Each structure stands twice: as structure tokens, then as C-alpha cells.
Amino acid sequence: MRPILTIKDIAQEAQLIRARVVICCVLIACMSVIILARLFQLQVIDYQHFATLSEDNRVKIVPVAPTRGLVFDRNGTVIAQNVPTYSLEVVPEAVEDIDALIADLGRIIPISEDDETRFRELLKKKRRFDSLPLRYRLNEEEVARFSVNRHLFPGVDVQARLSRDYPLAEISSHFIGYVGRINEEELQNIDTSNYRATAHIGKTGVEQAFEDLLHGTVGYQHVETNAQGRTLRILQRKDPIPGSSLYLTIDVGLQAVAEQALGEENGAVVAIEPATGDVLALVSVPTYDPNLFVDGIDEAAYGKLIGSPDRPLFNRAINGQYPPGSTVKPFFALAGLEYNLEQAHESVYCNGYFRLPGKERRYRDWKKGGHGKVDLNRAIVESCDVYFYVLSQNLGIERMHNFMIQFGFGSPTGIDLRGESDGLMPSPKWKRRSRNQPWYPGETLITGIGQGFMLATPLQLASATATLAMRGLRLKPEVLLRRVDPTTLEPIEHDPDPAAIIEHGSAKNWDDILEAMRQVVHGPRGTARRISIGAAYQMAGKTGTAQVFSVGQNEEYEEEEVDKRLRDHGLFIAFAPVDKPQIAVAVVAENGGSGSRSAAPIARKVIDYYLDSVKERGPDDGSMLTAERSEAASQSQVR
Amino acid sequence: MQETRTLSQRLHLDLPLLIGLATLSCIGLMVLYSAGEESTSTVIRQAVRLLVAFSVMLAVAQINPRHLFHWSPWLYLAGLGLLVAVLYVGDVAQGAQRWLRLGPVNFQPSELAKLTVPMMVAYFFAERTLPPRTLQVFVAALITIVPTFLIVRQPDLGTALLIACSGGFVLFLAGMRWRLILGLVLLLAASAPAMWQVMHDYQRRRVLTFLDPEQDPLGSGYHIIQSKIAIGSGGVYGKGWLNGTQSQLDFLPERSTDFVFAVLSEEFGLLGVALLLAVYLFVVFRGLYIATQAQDSFGRLLGGSLILTFFIYVFVNVGMVSGMLPVVGLPLPLISYGGTSLVTVMAAFGVLMSIHTHRRLLSN
Numbered sequence A: 001m002r003p004i005l006t007i008k009d010i011a012q013e014a015q016l017i018r019a020r021v022v023i024c025c026v027l028i029a030c031m032s033v034i035i036l037a038r039l040f041q042l043q044v045i046d047y048q049h050f051a052t053l054s055e056d057n058r059v060k061i062v063p064v065a066p067t068r069g070l071v072f073d074r075n076g077t078v079i080a081q082n083v084p085t086y087s088l089e090v091v092p093e094a095v096e097d098i099d100a101l102i103a104d105l106g107r108i109i110p111i112s113e114d115d116e117t118r119f120r121e122l123l124k125k126k127r128r129f130d131s132l133p134l135r136y137r138l139n140e141e142e143v144a145r146f147s148v149n150r151h152l153f154p155g156v157d158v159q160a161r162l163s164r165d166y167p168l169a170e171i172s173s174h175f176i177g178y179v180g181r182i183n184e185e186e187l188q189n190i191d192t193s194n195y196r197a198t199a200h201i202g203k204t205g206v207e208q209a210f211e212d213l214l215h216g217t218v219g220y221q222h223v224e225t226n227a228q229g230r231t232l233r234i235l236q237r238k239d240p241i242p243g244s245s246l247y248l249t250i251d252v253g254l255q256a257v258a259e260q261a262l263g264e265e266n267g268a269v270v271a272i273e274p275a276t277g278d279v280l281a282l283v284s285v286p287t288y289d290p291n292l293f294v295d296g297i298d299e300a301a302y303g304k305l306i307g308s309p310d311r312p313l314f315n316r317a318i319n320g321q322y323p324p325g326s327t328v329k330p331f332f333a334l335a336g337l338e339y340n341l342e343q344a345h346e347s348v349y350c351n352g353y354f355r356l357p358g359k360e361r362r363y364r365d366w367k368k369g370g371h372g373k374v375d376l377n378r379a380i381v382e383s384c385d386v387y388f389y390v391l392s393q394n395l396g397i398e399r400m401h402n403f404m405i406q407f408g409f410g411s412p413t414g415i416d417l418r419g420e421s422d423g424l425m426p427s428p429k430w431k432r433r434s435r436n437q438p439w440y441p442g443e444t445l446i447t448g449i450g451q452g453f454m455l456a457t458p459l460q461l462a463s464a465t466a467t468l469a470m471r472g473l474r475l476k477p478e479v480l481l482r483r484v485d486p487t488t489l490e491p492i493e494h495d496p497d498p499a500a501i502i503e504h505g506s507a508k509n510w511d512d513i514l515e516a517m518r519q520v521v522h523g524p525r526g527t528a529r530r531i532s533i534g535a536a537y538q539m540a541g542k543t544g545t546a547q548v549f550s551v552g553q554n555e556e557y558e559e560e561e562v563d564k565r566l567r568d569h570g571l572f573i574a575f576a577p578v579d580k581p582q583i584a585v586a587v588v589a590e591n592g593g594s595g596s597r598s599a600a601p602i603a604r605k606v607i608d609y610y611l612d613s614v615k616e617r618g619p620d621d622g623s624m625l626t627a628e629r630s631e632a633a634s635q636s637q638v639r
Numbered sequence B: 001m002q003e004t005r006t007l008s009q010r011l012h013l014d015l016p017l018l019i020g021l022a023t024l025s026c027i028g029l030m031v032l033y034s035a036g037e038e039s040t041s042t043v044i045r046q047a048v049r050l051l052v053a054f055s056v057m058l059a060v061a062q063i064n065p066r067h068l069f070h071w072s073p074w075l076y077l078a079g080l081g082l083l084v085a086v087l088y089v090g091d092v093a094q095g096a097q098r099w100l101r102l103g104p105v106n107f108q109p110s111e112l113a114k115l116t117v118p119m120m121v122a123y124f125f126a127e128r129t130l131p132p133r134t135l136q137v138f139v140a141a142l143i144t145i146v147p148t149f150l151i152v153r154q155p156d157l158g159t160a161l162l163i164a165c166s167g168g169f170v171l172f173l174a175g176m177r178w179r180l181i182l183g184l185v186l187l188l189a190a191s192a193p194a195m196w197q198v199m200h201d202y203q204r205r206r207v208l209t210f211l212d213p214e215q216d217p218l219g220s221g222y223h224i225i226q227s228k229i230a231i232g233s234g235g236v237y238g239k240g241w242l243n244g245t246q247s248q249l250d251f252l253p254e255r256s257t258d259f260v261f262a263v264l265s266e267e268f269g270l271l272g273v274a275l276l277l278a279v280y281l282f283v284v285f286r287g288l289y290i291a292t293q294a295q296d297s298f299g300r301l302l303g304g305s306l307i308l309t310f311f312i313y314v315f316v317n318v319g320m321v322s323g324m325l326p327v328v329g330l331p332l333p334l335i336s337y338g339g340t341s342l343v344t345v346m347a348a349f350g351v352l353m354s355i356h357t358h359r360r361l362l363s364n
Helices: A010-045 A047-058 A098-106 A113-125 A140-152 A184-189 A205-209 A211-215 A252-262 A299-307 A325-338 A376-381 A385-395 A397-405 A428-435 A441-448 A458-469 A507-522 A595-617 A623-638 B015-035 B040-062 B065-089 B109-126 B134-152 B157-173 B178-190 B192-198 B201-211 B222-234 B260-293 B297-321 B340-357
Strands: A059-064 A078-090 A132-138 A156-165 A179-181 A200-202 A219-225 A231-238 A245-248 A267-273 A278-285 A348-350 A353-355 A362-364 A372-374 A480-484 A491-493 A540-546 A569-576 A583-589 B091-093 B096-102 B105-107
Touching: A010 A047, A010 B157, A010 B222, A010 B260, A010 B297, A047 A059, A047 B222, A059 A231, A078 A098, A078 A140, A078 A205, A098 A113, A113 A132, A132 A140, A132 A156, A140 A156, A200 A205, A200 A211, A205 A211, A252 A267, A252 A278, A252 A595, A267 A458, A267 A595, A325 A376, A325 A385, A325 A397, A325 A458, A325 A507, A325 A540, A325 A569, A325 A595, A348 A385, A353 A385, A362 A385, A362 A441, A376 A385, A376 A507, A385 A397, A385 A441, A397 A441, A458 A507, A458 A569, A458 A583, A507 A540, A540 A595, A569 A595, A583 A595, B015 B040, B015 B260, B015 B340, B040 B340, B065 B096, B065 B109, B065 B134, B065 B297, B065 B340, B105 B109, B109 B134, B109 B157, B109 B297, B109 B340, B134 B157, B157 B297, B178 B192, B222 B260, B260 B297, B260 B340, B297 B340
Parallel strands: none
Antiparallel strands: A059 A219, A078 A132, A078 A156, A179 A200, A219 A231, A245 A480, A267 A278, A267 A583, A348 A372, A353 A362, A480 A491, A540 A569, A569 A583, B091 B096, B096 B105
16 A cells, blocks of 8 residues: 655654644634633623522521410410420431331330321421421420430430410310411411411410411521532521410409319300400310310320210300300390380289280290299299290380390300301391291290290300490400510500490389399399308399200109200309499300209309409509510510 | 753653643642532542552653554554453443453553554554545544444443544644545534434433523533533632532532532632633643654654643533533543543653653754
8 A cells, every 4th residue: 555665754744743733723722712702601791690590599598487475364374385395306317217216216205106107298298307206295204215315316306396385274275275287278378478487376266366466477597508408507587576475354263263163064154344345264164175286186085075975175155055044034124124115014923824815835934833923023033934925925026136136145246266156036037037937926935035046155145244234335255455565575455345335215224124133143032042142242143044955835844854965054144243243254054954053153153253353453453564574575585 | 961951851751741730730639629528538539649640640751652652553452452341341330331340450441542542543644654645544533433432332422532532633633634524524414313323311311401401400401500500600700719609508519520610610710710721721732832842753643632632621521511512421630539530641641741751862
């Protein structure tokens, strides 16, 4: 191939290569310019764009949950607080074998199946370096036992977190309610940005009704994170604003006394300060421990609450709708006087039953053989049914309905708690609308003794009683007394809503009714005369007994023969002292039998306690403010 | 004569080149300290590697280029044999079969090929008249393509590209005719669809990602997006040493190896990058100068090819990190963490120094 005689021109070849090297130099220069141009584009022209992207990469905004406001009763006793609780938390990335870890930990600290299931759910959702709770609410012994063995469990630690706590437990459950984990449905209705760091929300009671005040405002931390999202340092912080602390109108001492007085009976007690509408006690028995719900109630405990025939979760005070029985008699008597019926000023002869003209059916009196000749006063004091059959017949259902709704029967009282029941004040219109049936005259008669369709909640009864005590001044019952501003720590009084006034003709009409109610307790023939013994004050009241079970026309109701759950409800409404009412009470003792025997003594105990404690403390107690300031201060330290 | 020789001459070193390389190494260690989470052990490990690599350079520089010339065919054949061997008995790492276990040492035959291929092509042309004839060009192309193909099979696209370049540079410097160059370029363009067929999935993905990185910002596009953010957010003056948030907070992947250039750009800005580029260009131009000063065609062709390949190394890495070129997994020579390619690069510089310092005295 190669020509043998070609002479290699070394100089020329070197020249050739040099020429090619020069070309290469030019190319290299061009390529370098391209690189520099590219870098100029990235680092100078698009600098802002990339600088922003880089900042977005690095800085993340992490919400910080506000501390929930505390709740106190009217005297400064803590009802709801935030306590540090210990939870056992695991950082998954630091653990080699999660299954083995749970098994090993289970030997030191009891871990239920529920705990494990919940933990495994979290394990799927959260990142590898997040600290995930495996067990909540360790007791001190468990914390100690873990601490001793801690070196055996890398990646596991005990964490203290603030957790909602109800120190009064069962005593407070029905009005304070409880908080629980936010569920899907609630998530739809809250301002999600304000709840970004919050796990719990008020579910019932005060916790639910004043959620907005209690929750506070979320804070933020600007944190520097790495590519995996792990927080490296805090760059900036905007502190959360804690929730307002609330003082309730409730007196937990009174609450406890009322609950104790009900004893084994199911029932409800509502006490109201007539002059303000302050709800002093809101008792429903049986109760439950609201603490169970805070970190999620386990299925067994929940099943027990739900499955109990006594329905402990049911708030009888605002949701229990009972036939009010004879407790309505003072109201109808007042209606008779106010409408100026002739009959209200005349006596009726009671022979034990009443018949509508031309009808066979007997409307019986509770007293066999009857009361004899009865006027309005005696009809209230001895609770004569026949008198009220006659009165009702004369009033007519329309006037009865229109008079009673002025006291709040048949509609919610407007208490500042959610889910209150309406009760029912029947009228022909209502019956036509809801049942498409005409109103029968007999139904007017039984409405007159608080039976038939009529239903009232204990709260409605207490509110109506307070209205009676205030001679027509009707205040909306409220549980919020004042709140403490979370930043200034200034107490902000809650102004009661303006009162509604029931127009009335003559003051004497009210005097007569209230005097009759006084005689129910203090008169020699009063149905509740037994509870007057030893009372240091004058009390006005009215007993009531509500039928749960209809007794046939010609049968006798024998208490002993009827199943406990079908026995009559005992009711009692009262206020005291008569001349200057400080407390109005409604008591319902479910299946307690007659109101005079079951409900009235409970009311006496409640009123005794309250009037005593008011006397001891004096009407205006300055110590409240001191307690509140110190609590507010301690709350800001918890944060 | 003995008296006038300086220390560097006696050691067969080229002082300007040595200074350039040492500067690059120091910059590399400094950036590495930042990229490697300020771990001194990483820096020490890399310093030891640099020491080894510089020793290799020193050793190679002592070899007379005439010996290299004579060894070229044998080294080339040995390299080819190892490349075949690695396909059958090589260790697999990260989906590629690149490593050969030789006793205690792990060894990549493709690294050896980076030297032997340009040596062999230069050897082929050294004794022949230049410019080469068409047939000779084809023989030289074959010498280049066989090992390139074997390396593509491993697969290691980046190294294959460099080896193809190194052979091509010899051809170009040897004076390959422009018509042929144009024809070859057209042929390559025409064969692009065929190349696409031969490519592995991950290689195709890299090309697609290069064309549109936003398409898969958390998957294959993540590297390049984060790298561009790092470079761009560095601005003119940079965020300062150890202060690059992209680098320090883990957003930038492979930040001490292939993407180390992004760390440097983020922390030292356009000014730092320009300085680095200036040092590289100094080294490259000094290398090209050495090539032109070589005493024979073998020296000129080999020296020129090695230094041009070095520049391609830099260009491809910077191009890929700044999003101009697809990601092909080439380190930034002398800066990136890692030892294998470092040794080869320094051996190449050893060859350059050897060419420059072993001079036959023509007139005397």
C-alpha cells in the first residue's frame, strides 16, 4: 500500500498538525464562550428566578398550634385544662424492625391492638423521620419503666405533649363536653389554615359551642429544611395566640351537689339565676368521663357507653323532653287570671274525675275521691287535676298555647350550647301540620295538667320557672360568664342578652300564683310540704308527676307492679327565696314516681347548698378576678 | 548541559502544567469540603487519591515517549482483551459491568482504553505520511470504534464518547481531509435513529429528560432542575463557601461527584466559575503548546489528542450540569470526588510531560 519512495516531509507534517491545533484552539475558545454564555444566562439573567426557587426549596412554613383556652366555673375552679401527658413515640427511620420493636416494647409497657393499628396507619401516612405516637397517656410507672430500658430502644422516646384534661371528670361532662380528634366532616366546616397544627376540636358542650374562642390563632415558624423535609433550624417565628380562657356561669359545687342528690336515679337538674339567666348547674345523670374521648375512646369503652340502656351520653338537661305534668299548673292558672276568666275566681267541686259534656270518658284526678271544693290557690297547692280540666276547657287550647310560648315552652331557650331540643307546646295548627289530624277537646284537658302532647326539657322548665320568679322578665339562659383576652389578660364580661318581658295586667295575679307556689312547699296541705322542714328561707315550688305509661280507663296505677322503666317521672320546679329570687331549679327524676317524693327533696338540697354558699361568699367576690389573673398567667407559661 | 537543568526538568515535569493541575486540585478539595458536609475525612481521602494520581503522573513522565511508541500496539491489544474480559467476568455495579477484579485491586479496563486508543491511532499515523489517505482513515476509525463499541456494551456512554473523541482527535490533528470530516458528521447524523434503537432505556430517558426536564421534576428531571437552581441562585458573587443552600441542604444530588460544578457555581458565583474555567483553559492551552512543540508526529498527535479529550471532559461535564447537554455521567476532572478517572487523567498528563521533557538533541 505504502509508496516505498515517499519522502516524509517532517517540517510540513509538523506545520499541518500545528494548523489543526490552531483550529482546535479556536473551537475551544468558542466552546468556552458558550459555557460562559450559558452560565451568564443562568446566574445573571435568570438569577431572580432561580434564587426564588432555591429559597422555596429551603424554607418551609410550619404551623404552630395555639394552646387551647382554659375553662373555669364561676368561682374559678378549673373545669378544662391542658396538662402535659407522656406519650411513647417512635421515629421509624431509626428502627430496624418495627414488628420486633412493638413486641419488645409490649413486654415493658402495655400496648393494645388499637394502639398498634393506629400506629401502623400513621406509619403509612407520615415521613420516616417524623416522631409517631405509639401509646398515649403513659402513667408515671410506665414512664419510669421505659426510662430504665431506654437504651434498648434506639429511636423510641417518651414525649411530653399538652393534652386536654377535665379534672372534674364525670361532674362536668354534660356541660363542658369534650374535645376529640378532628374528623373528615368537621374538616369541611373549619378554617383549615387556622387548624393546620391542631389535632383536636370541641365535639360537644362548651368545648363545641365556644370552639372559636377556645381555639386561638395558629402561629407559624419559617424553618429551613433539607431535601427530605427534615427541619434544620428555625429562621423566623410568629407565636400563636392562645385561646381565650372562659369563666362559666356554672357552679361546680352546686353541680356536684345536684348530681349527688339525684343519686342512683336517672334524671336532670337545671339551676338558673333568675336575675341574669346564668345557668348555675346543668346536670344530667348518668354521666360519663369526658377524658375518655380526648385521645380517642377505645371500642370497648365506647360500646359500653352507647349500649347502656341508661344512655349516659344523652344530655337530659337540654335534650331530655318530658311531659311536664303538674308543674305547668301555676302557668295555666296565671293564664286564667291574666285572661281574666270568671272561672279563675270561682271554685270548682272536685269529685275525683271530670267528664266532657255528652262524653263517657272520665278524666281522673290523681286523688281518688277528689279534693272537694277547690279554688285556684288550693288547686295549685294540692295540685287538683279536675280544677285544671275545667280551667283548660274555659281557656281553650289556642289561648293556652299562646300564653305558654311566652315562657319559652315549645321552642329552644337559646342557651349558648348547641343541639338543644325544642320541647313541644301543642296547638291545633301544630297537630294539623304534623299529624294531619283535628284537635280533640279532650286533648285540651290533658294539656292543662301537662300531659298528652306537651313536652318540655328540664332547661325549659328551669327557664320558665326563673321567668315566673322574675314576674315575667325572661332572660336567655347562658353558660358563658366572661372570657379572658389571651393577649392583654383582661377579663371581658359577657353581657346577657336583653330580656324579654311578658306583658301582664295585674301584679296581684302574679302575687296570687307565687303565693300558691310558696304554699306548695310551706303550706300545711302543700304537695311538697315535707321539704320545708328546717328550711331557713321561703321557697316557691310546684310538684309534677309525668305518666310514662298510660293506665287504662278503669285500671289503677300501682307503682310496685309497674316495671321501673315505665314508672312515672317525678318533677319539681322551684325558686328561692320567694321575695328575692336567687335561684330557680327544675328537677326531673326519671321513673322516680311522684314528684313530691323523688324530685322535690333534690331541689331542696340544691337550693340549700346554693343559698348557703352565696351567703358565705357574699354577693360580689373580688377573689374571682385574682384567681383568673393567676390562671391566665400560668396559662401563658404553659405555652 | 547537566548544570543548566532545573529540578523540574530533571524530574521530567512541566512546571506551568504542574502549577495549573495543582491549582485545580486545591480548588477541588475546597469545594469537596463544602459538598461533603464539611467532613475532613472525605477531603483527606480525596487528597490521598490526588497524591497517588500525581505519583502516577510523575512515574509516567519518566518513561521515554519512544518506549510508549513501541509499546502502543501491545498495550492496545491488552486493553482490548481486558475490555472483552470485563463483558464476561466483570463485576456489575449500578446496572453496568465495568469492573474487573485483579487480586485486591478493582480496575476499569475502559480507563486504560482512554490512553491506549489515542496511543494506537497516533502510532498508526506516526510513521506514515500525513495527511492520511481515505483507507488509512478507515483503519484508524476501526482502531477507535472496536473498543468504543465494547464500552458502549458495558454500558458506559460517557467513557465511550471520550474514547471515540480521543481517536477522532488524532485523526483530525493528523490532517484528515475536510470532505471526509463532513461525510463522517453527516453519517453520524444519519445514524442517530439507529443509535436510538441501540440505546438502553435509561439512556433514552436521559436524552428525553435533557430535552424537557420539567416533564418529570421529581424523577429523572430532578437532578438537572436542582442543579440549574443551584447554579442560577449562585448569581454573580455566589452564596459564599459552605453557604450554598442547594448543596448544604441535600437538594442537589451527586453533589460531590458528577454535579460538583453546581456546588462551586452556587457558592462562588459566576466569578468563581470564570476563574475555574480560566485555570482549565490555561492547562489546555499549555497542553496544546506542548503538543505542537513535540519532536515527532507520535508526540504531537498523542499529546494533542490527550489534552483535547481533557477539554471535552470539562466541557461535557459543565454542559450537562448546566443543562446544555444530556446527563452522561462524566466527572469534572480533578474536582469531582473519586479516584479511578483521576488516575487516568493524571497519567495522560504524565504522557504530555514525558513528551515535553524527553527531547532528543537534534543539533550538537
